[in-house]
Amino acid sequence: MNSSRTGRFAPTPSGLLHFGSLVAALASFADARAQGGQWLVRMEDIDPPREAPGAKAAILETLHAYGFEWDGPVLYQSERSNRYQAVIDHWLRQGLAYACTCSRKALEPYAGVYPGFCRNAGHSPEGAAIRLRVPELRYGFQDRLQGHFEQHLGTEVGDFIIRRRDGLYAYQLAVVIDDGDQQVTDIVRGADLLDSTPRQLYLQELLGLPSPTYLHVPLLVQPDGHKLGKSYRSAPLTAADARSQLLRALRTLGQKPPAELQSAQPREILQWAASHWSVDALPGVRTLAEASLL
Incomplete structure (x- = not known):
C-alpha cells in the first residue's frame, strides 16, 4: 500500500451515525483506497457537553459492521x-x-x-x-x-x-493540528465545511504545514433545507441495513454499483467502491435534497 497518500474520517460523537455520515465516510474511504493510500479514523470529541453517552463506541461498531477497516489506532481529540x-x-x-x-x-x-x-x-x-x-x-x-x-x-x-x-x-485549530500530525494529504468531507477551509489554510501556514488536497462532496439536506441529521427523517444506521445503505450511498455519490452487488457483503461493496471510484461522477453541487435520493 502506498502510504504517501492519507485520508481520514472524523465523526463527532454527538449522536449515532446517520446516512449523511455514511456518505462522507464512504467518499473518504473510497478516495483514499483508490489511490492506494491509508484511511484513518479520528474522533472529534472536544466538546463534552454535546457528546452523547456511548456514541464513540457505537460509531466504531457501526463502521465495523459496514465493512470499514482503518489504518492504525483511532485518534481521540479529547486526549490532545x-x-x-x-x-x-x-x-x-x-x-x-x-x-x-x-x-x-x-x-x-x-x-x-x-x-x-x-x-x-x-x-x-x-x-x-x-x-x-x-x-x-x-x-x-x-x-x-x-x-x-x-x-x-x-x-x-x-x-x-x-x-x-x-x-x-x-x-478549526484541532483539525489542522491533527491533520498535520497525522500527515493527512487528502481531505474528503461535506461541502458545509467549504467555508472553513480558508481559515485552515492560514492555520497551516502559521504551523508550517503543507496544505492537503480538498474534495468537498455535496451535503445532504432535508426538504426544508436543514442538514441531514438526528431527526425522524434520518434514523441511525443499523447493521441489518448495511448492504442497502452502502449501495444507496454509492448512488448518492454518483457511482454506479452493478446489480450483482445487491447480494454482496459490506466489505465486498467497499472493495468495489475503491476499485471503481470516480471523482468525475460526483454531483458537482454543494447540497443534495434527501427527497431526491429515496
Whole structure:
C-alpha cells in the first residue's frame, strides 16, 4: 500500500451515525483506497457537553459492521489538549493570538465578522476566549469537485476563536493540528465545511504545514433545507441495513454499483467502491435534497 497518500474520517460523537455520515465516510474511504493510500479514523470529541453517552463506541461498531477497516489506532481529540494548548501559548507569546472578553450580545450586530474590539486590549487569557489575528489577505484553493473557492479573512471572517471561553478548543485549530500530525494529504468531507477551509489554510501556514488536497462532496439536506441529521427523517444506521445503505450511498455519490452487488457483503461493496471510484461522477453541487435520493 502506498502510504504517501492519507485520508481520514472524523465523526463527532454527538449522536449515532446517520446516512449523511455514511456518505462522507464512504467518499473518504473510497478516495483514499483508490489511490492506494491509508484511511484513518479520528474522533472529534472536544466538546463534552454535546457528546452523547456511548456514541464513540457505537460509531466504531457501526463502521465495523459496514465493512470499514482503518489504518492504525483511532485518534481521540479529547486526549490532545496539551498539544493544542502548546500551540496557543506559543501564538500568545508571539502576539499572533489574544484574549477576548466580548459577549455574544455585543457581537450580534457584526454578522459573524469579529470587529476587533479586544485586539489590543491586553486582556488576561484566564477565563477569556482566545482569538487568532488574521491578515488582510485572501486565501483560496482549488477544490477537486467544487472548483476555486476563496475568502478574504479580514473582511469576511475576522479574527476567529481558537479556544472558547469555557476552555474548550475550537474545531478549526484541532483539525489542522491533527491533520498535520497525522500527515493527512487528502481531505474528503461535506461541502458545509467549504467555508472553513480558508481559515485552515492560514492555520497551516502559521504551523508550517503543507496544505492537503480538498474534495468537498455535496451535503445532504432535508426538504426544508436543514442538514441531514438526528431527526425522524434520518434514523441511525443499523447493521441489518448495511448492504442497502452502502449501495444507496454509492448512488448518492454518483457511482454506479452493478446489480450483482445487491447480494454482496459490506466489505465486498467497499472493495468495489475503491476499485471503481470516480471523482468525475460526483454531483458537482454543494447540497443534495434527501427527497431526491429515496
